[in-house]
Amino acid sequence: MSDKVTDLTFLGSFTGNDPQKIKRYVQMFLDRAPEQVEEIRTSLGTGDYDNLRVAAHSIKPQLAYMGIKSLEQDIRSIEEISGSKNNLDALPALIDKLETIMKQAFGELREYVSAN
Amino acid sequence: MANSDTRRIFLVDDDPMHLQMLKDHLSSKLKLDITTFSTGEDCLANLDKQPDAIVLDYYLNSVEKSAANGIEILKKIKARQPDTEVVMLSGQEKIEIAVETMACGAFDYVIKNESSFLRTENKLVNVFKHKKLQENLKLYKKGVLFMGIAIAVIIIVAVILVATGIASKNPQVSL
Numbered sequence: 001m002s003d004k005v006t007d008l009t010f011l012g013s014f015t016g017n018d019p020q021k022i023k024r025y026v027q028m029f030l031d032r033a034p035e036q037v038e039e040i041r042t043s044l045g046t047g048d049y050d051n052l053r054v055a056a057h058s059i060k061p062q063l064a065y066m067g068i069k070s071l072e073q074d075i076r077s078i079e080e081i082s083g084s085k086n087n088l089d090a091l092p093a094l095i096d097k098l099e100t101i102m103k104q105a106f107g108e109l110r111e112y113v114s115a116n
Numbered sequence: 117m118a119n120s121d122t123r124r125i126f127l128v129d130d131d132p133m134h135l136q137m138l139k140d141h142l143s144s145k146l147k148l149d150i151t152t153f154s155t156g157e158d159c160l161a162n163l164d165k166q167p168d169a170i171v172l173d174y175y176l177n178s179v180e181k182s183a184a185n186g187i188e189i190l191k192k193i194k195a196r197q198p199d200t201e202v203v204m205l206s207g208q209e210k211i212e213i214a215v216e217t218m219a220c221g222a223f224d225y226v227i228k229n230e231s232s233f234l235r236t237e238n239k240l241v242n243v244f245k246h247k248k249l250q251e252n253l254k255l256y257k258k259g260v261l262f263m264g265i266a267i268a269v270i271i272i273v274a275v276i277l278v279a280t281g282i283a284s285k286n287p288q289v290s291l
Contacts (some may be wrong), residue, residue, distance in 0.1 A: 025136070
């Protein structure tokens with residue numbers, strides 16, 4: 001399907017196309033990333049922008065490794081806005097988009113893990 | 117088991133996936149004895165193992181909220197073991213961060229992204245070359261010092277022999 005949000009090309013190249021190694025890294029991502037997305041949502045709710053920035057900063061490279069390119073700019077914006085505390089009004093929409101795309105990404109990656 | 121060619125390094129990162137990927141990449145490319153830590157405090161507690169290099173993440177508090185950040189850990193490492201080279205790692209692309217880490221004694225700085233594994237490998241190769249040069253320089257200095265002492269001793273002995281007349285009275289003497 002062309003509307004997939006994940007792309008494991010980088011992990012394929014990194015592991016020499018070893019499905020077991022790819023699966024291992026994907027599982028590590030699935031073990032941690034849902035909590036990080038939840039932390040971003042919770043921090044927005046409580047107005048803890050420092051914690052929000054740390055969580056966004058922490059998940060940023062993982063999104064790149066999982067090929068979630070549609071969030072590349074948005075996660076940077078979330079990190080920058082929560083760090084500078086300027087334009088905070090833009091955060092809710094960015095985090096809504098993050099949650100939607102990540103939900104789809106988790107589904108795709110769980111499918112990959114169960115199929116390999 | 118580590119042998120004399122194997123370099124000991126520490127990897128410090130609170131992101132378990134990046135830590136594992138970096139460990140897998142480096143162990144497949146270089147001869148290394150790798151120890152990983154998720155906090156800088158654990159790294160400091162093991163500094164007595166005298167690693168040749170440390171790859172240290174800039175932010176270390178995404179899991180353990182009270183954990184010290186990388187720059188604080190970097191300063192403590194350099195204060196305790198100035199010869200241990202530190203390569204800083206961060207998702208921060210700001211040049212100011214890189215400048216700050218270098219000013220605090222980091223050997224180099226790598227931005228965390230898809231190319232960071234190869235870049236970290238290259239930086240470590242540079243660290244090991246730099247350390248090898250330093251080791252060779254120390255040996256060279258010791259050699260020069262030894263030669264200087266040996267020449268001084270020969271001159272002193274020669275002067276004593278001439279002064280006491282032994283050398284001139286017995287010109288045919290073979291030592």
